[in-house]
Amino acid sequence: MKRFTRKKTILFLFLLVIFLLLDAPITWKTMYPVYYKQEIRTSASQYGVDPYLIMAIIQIESKFDKRTVSKKGAVGLMQVMPATAEWAAKQARFSPMAIEYLDEPDTNISLGTWYISFLYEMFHRNPYAVIAAYNAGPGNVKRWLDNGTWDGRLETISRIPFGETRHYLQRVVYYKKRYEKIYHNEF
Numbered sequence: 001m002k003r004f005t006r007k008k009t010i011l012f013l014f015l016l017v018i019f020l021l022l023d024a025p026i027t028w029k030t031m032y033p034v035y036y037k038q039e040i041r042t043s044a045s046q047y048g049v050d051p052y053l054i055m056a057i058i059q060i061e062s063k064f065d066k067r068t069v070s071k072k073g074a075v076g077l078m079q080v081m082p083a084t085a086e087w088a089a090k091q092a093r094f095s096p097m098a099i100e101y102l103d104e105p106d107t108n109i110s111l112g113t114w115y116i117s118f119l120y121e122m123f124h125r126n127p128y129a130v131i132a133a134y135n136a137g138p139g140n141v142k143r144w145l146d147n148g149t150w151d152g153r154l155e156t157i158s159r160i161p162f163g164e165t166r167h168y169l170q171r172v173v174y175y176k177k178r179y180e181k182i183y184h185n186e187f
Contacts, residue, residue, distance in 0.1 A: 028182045032175075035064045036077065036105045041187060043113035049120070051187040053127070054078075054113055056175035057134065060168065066105050075102045078112030088115050126152045128169060132160060135168040 034040070034055055044051035061079035062068035074081050080088075080102060089098045092114045101107040116130060122138055123129035123145075129152045133141040140162070144150040150159045154173065160166045 025182065032059075032178055032182055033064070034179065034183060036109060037186070039106045039109045042106075043110045044187070046110075047113045047117035049113050049116050050127075050176075052176045052179045052183070053116065053131075053172070054109065055179045055183075056172045057112070057116070057131075058109075059175045059179075060171050066103060066108070069103075076108035076112075077105055078108050080108060080112050080115070084115065085111050088118070091118070123152070128152055128154050128157070128173075131169050131172045132165050136160075136162050136165040140165075 036058075040051050040054050040058075043049070044054055058064055058077045061074075062077045064077065066077050068077070068079065069075055070079055072081070075085075082099065082102065085102050086099050088094070088111050089096065092111075094111065094114075098107050098111060102111070116134065119130040119133050119138060120127075123133060123141070129141055129145065132144075132150075141150075144160065145152055149161060150156060154169070157166050157169055160169070
């Protein structure tokens with residue numbers, strides 16, 4: 001009888017240690033790493049965008065791989081389309097050379113973050129509309145909001161006509177919350 005109780009106690013202690021290790025900040029940071037922290041901090045501060053949103057978008061778009069290029073031609077960490085980058089560079093008065101360095105993390109994050117700040121203004125600071133517009137394009141989201149297809153709330157994302165955008169919005173919100181929890185004292 002004692003032996004059985006001893007085995008249970010050892011198993012319980014082992015499971016407790018595993019749980020504590022899994023819930024340790026180092027474990028979470030290993031599971032959800034963030035690269036280019038300084039570039040994210042700088043751009044977030046410069047353009048007034050939540051750094052956790054930038055992290056979440058980078059995670060979804062490129063998994064922090066700066067060499068990522070989509071089938072449609074979107075480039076870099078934030079998967080910025082060259083045409084969008086060219087337009088944004090002119091609007092934000094970036095150097096004309098910025099387009100040539102779109103695959104560089106600092107340029108890509110800066111242009112992508114500026115674009116998010118532009119979307120925040122366009123969609124009256126509605127973060128869900130901003131995220132949807134980053135994926136589906138602002139014209140589509142504006143049309144959905146104007147004609148009542150979607151009201152811009154997370155609770156009604158099932159009304160977004162594009163399945164990809166619904167899924168994208170859910171994933172960005174999930175990762176944003178994760179990054180807020182894990183890195184809350186670092187940004």
